[in-house]
Amino acid sequence: MELLERLVQAVQDGEAEDAVALAEEAMAAQMDPLAVVDALTEGIREVGNRFERMEVFLPEMMLAAQAMQKAMEPISPCLEGIKEGREGKxxxxxxxxxxxxxxxxxxxxxxxxxxxxxxxxxxxxxxxxxxxxxxxxxxxxxxxxxxxxxxxxxxxxxxxxxxxxxxxxxxxxxxxxxxxxxxxxxxxxxxxxxxxxxxxxxxxxxxxxxxxxxxxxxxxx
Ligand code: B12
The missing domain is CATH 3.40.50.280 (Cobalamin-binding domain)
Structure with a gap:
């Protein structure tokens, strides 16, 4: 499985530690942080769809949300890296x-x-x-x-x-x-x-x- 797929999977499974490690790996591999955020967004929305279909329940949705928030920690500084010094917007x-x-x-x-x-x-x-x-x-x-x-x-x-x-x-x-x-x-x-x-x-x-x-x-x- 590709790194990005594994990261999305870890978030969907609510595996916060794995998600952080994979997000770190993705950033070290210089993946586009915006593309990673987009993939994670799609991934967590899918958890919401499963919740709606009653295939998963609130605790699973909460774990996925926590894993997504943790995964954002190594990604956020890389988004800051794309700052182009355009202040005062x-x-x-x-x-x-x-x-x-x-x-x-x-x-x-x-x-x-x-x-x-x-x-x-x-x-x-x-x-x-x-x-x-x-x-x-x-x-x-x-x-x-x-x-x-x-x-x-x-x-x-x-x-x-x-x-x-x-x-x-x-x-x-x-x-x-x-x-x-x-x-x-x-x-x-x-x-x-x-x-x-x-x-x-x-x-x-x-x-x-x-x-x-x-x-x-x-x-x-
Ligand atoms: C994660 C999640 C949770 C987490 C939230 C954790 C947190 N701290 O945020 C937890 C587990 C706590 C949770 C709780 C609940 N949830 Co919830 N949750 C979700 C889920 C799976 C993902 C939301 C998310 O984080 N998406 C990822 C982010 C990146 O995407 P986004 O929020 O859409 O944001 C992007 C854009 O929309 C846009 N954007 C967002 N905000 C803004 C603002 C501006 C100004 C602009 C311009 C753009 C913009 O930009 C963002 C980035 O690109 C959704 C499913 C879904 N399809 O959305 C359900 C969902 C929203 N939840 C739902 C429900 C029912 C609940 C609960 C009521 C469940 C319950 N029985 O208790 C409670 C809500 C309690 C409450 N009073 O709010 C339903 C809502 C149904 C409805 N009525 O419309 C959904 C749709 C799931 C479903 N399909 O049934 N939830």
């Missing part, structure tokens, strides 16, 4: 919405944004809509990023946008949304400014959005 307040404890994907989004020059304030999982806004005001953020991994918690993303409107702050922040069940259609329906399918896409979309924002700011002057 913008400030983002990022969190997973209230009632939702999933945060592996959000961590990856935070990491990739950081290495690409964004200042990231990660509020963690289970964040109340108002807390996203309060923190965004405190740190003078450009962007609010809300992750939701469950169909039942997606309305938390909408709540942030509705609250911003009620507070007269809708145009102050670019609101981006993501998470497995979140789609472009949902983003449009709730009036979000952007949506991204994965972390690399999030970087590209937010870089573009911040470029446009700055463009507007300078023409306004």
């Amino acid at each position: 913008g400030t983002i307040v990022l969190g997973t919405v209230e009632g939702d404890i999933h945060e592996i994907g959000k961590h990856i989004v935070a990491l990739l944004l950081e290495v690409n020059g964004f200042a990231v304030h990660d509020l963690g999982p289970d964040v109340n809509a108002l807390d996203f806004i309060k923190r965004a005001q405190e740190v003078k953020a450009d962007i609010i990023g809300a992750s939701a991994l469950m169909t039942t918690t997606m309305p938390g993303q909408q709540e942030i946008i509705e609250l911003l409107k009620d507070m007269g702050l809708r145009d102050t922040f670019h609101v981006t949304v993501g998470g497995t069940p979140v789609t472009q259609e949902w983003a449009e329906e709730i009036g979000a400014d952007s949506w991204a399918e994965n972390a690399s896409q999030a970087v590209a979309i937010l870089e573009e959005a911040m470029g446009e924002r700055r463009g507007h700011a300078s023409t306004a002057l």
